[in-house]
Amino acid sequence: xxxxxxxxxxxxxxxxxxxxxxxxxxxxxxxxxxxxxxxxxxxxxxxxxxxxxxxxxxxxxxxxxxxxxxxxxxxxxxxxxxxxxxxxxxxxxxxxxxxxxxxxxxxxxxxxxxxxxxxxxxxxxxxxxxxxxxxxxxxxxxxxxxxxxxxxxxxxxxxxxxxxxxxxxxxxxxxxxxxxxxxxxxxxxxxxxxxxxxxxxx
Numbered sequence: 541x542x543x544x545x546x547x548x549x550x551x552x553x554x555x556x557x558x559x560x561x562x563x564x565x566x567x568x569x570x571x572x573x574x575x576x577x578x579x580x581x582x583x584x585x586x587x588x589x590x591x592x593x594x595x596x597x598x599x600x601x602x603x604x605x606x607x608x609x610x611x612x613x614x615x616x617x618x619x620x621x622x623x624x625x626x627x628x629x630x631x632x633x634x635x636x637x638x639x640x641x642x643x644x645x646x647x648x649x650x651x652x653x654x655x656x657x658x659x660x661x662x663x664x665x666x667x668x669x670x671x672x673x674x675x676x677x678x679x680x681x682x683x684x685x686x687x688x689x690x691x692x693x694x695x696x697x698x699x700x701x702x703x704x705x706x707x708x709x710x711x712x713x714x715x716x717x718x719x720x721x722x723x724x725x726x727x728x729x730x731x732x733x734x735x736x737x738x739x740x741x742x
Contacts, residue, residue, distance in 0.1 A: 543635065543638050543639075543642075546638075546642055547630060547631075547638065550630060550645070551627060551630070554623055554626065554627060554655075557623075557654065557655075558619065558620070558623045561616075561619045562616060562619070565612050565615060565616055565619075568612065569605075569608050569612055572604075572608060573601065573604065573605065573608075576600075576601065576604055577597065577601065580596075580597045580600065580601075581593065581597075584596060584597070618670055618671070622655055622668060622670065622673075623655065625668065625673050626655055626656075626659070626668060629659055629661060629666055630659075632661070632663075633659075633661055633662070634662050636662070637660050637661050637662055640660045640728060641659060641660070643724065644656060644659075644721070644724055647720040647721065647723075647724050648720060648721050648724075655668060656668065656721070657669075657700075657712040657713075657714065657721065658712060658721075658725060660728055660732065661675070663675050663677065664676045664677035664678065664680070665681065665702075665729075665733075667702065667710050667712060669710070669712075672710060674709070674710055676702065676709065678733055678735075680704055680709070681702050681703065681704050681709055681736065682703065682704055682705065682735065682736055682737065683702075683703040683704075683706070683736060683737040683738075683739060684700055684701070684702060684703070684725075684726075684729060684736060684737070684738050684739065685700070685701040685703060685739045685741065686698065686699070686700050686701075686722060686726075686738070686739065686740045686741060687699045687700075687701070687741045688717045688718070688741070690717070695715065696715075696716060696717040697713055697714065697715065697716075697717075698713075698714040698716060698717055698718065698719055698722055699711055699712070699713050699714075700712040700713075700714070700722060700725065726738055726740075
């Protein structure tokens with residue numbers, strides 16, 4: 541598969557994932573509204589209210605829908621901004637860094653396309669979080685500290701902290717103790733930014 545086809549496949553997978561995320565939020569919204577409609581209709585029937593059901597329930601349902609939009613709207617916006625940012629960065633990758641990203645997709649064991657925690661680019665190391673998206677060039681970080689945390693029955697995490705002059709810049713959280721993505725990160729940091737210190741806390 542050439543790089544153009546690979547990139548098109550990634551965009552298609554990301555589009556499907558984004559659509560799936562929006563559909564999930566939509567059905568959560570519909571599910572909550574339907575649940576309350578059922579409760580209101582039960583009260584409506586048991587009290588034998590003569591007012592039209594739609595007129596009876598509309599003000600409350602409209603208020604509930606407004607509250608749901610306040611909570612679900614920002615989540616949908618965060619999803620959209622992350623996907624848009626990743627697509628933009630992928631389009632701008634040169635051949636060398638697109639090859640590195642292709643290698644990442646092969647070691648990151650996922651059935652579907654996903655948003656990576658990081659991306660190597662000719663512009664620098666790109667960290668893609670929910671609320672923060674950073675592009676760190678070689679002058680903006682000098683150490684990675686890797687911590688593997690065991691929360692017992694709550695699972696295990698691997699946290700990669702990025703430092704500059706011992707000051708924390710950002711971090712990336714992975715859902716396993718020894719994720720392949722972190723090993724790939726270390727391998728490419730050593731190759732692209734050999735001056736960066738790797739501090740792996742076992």
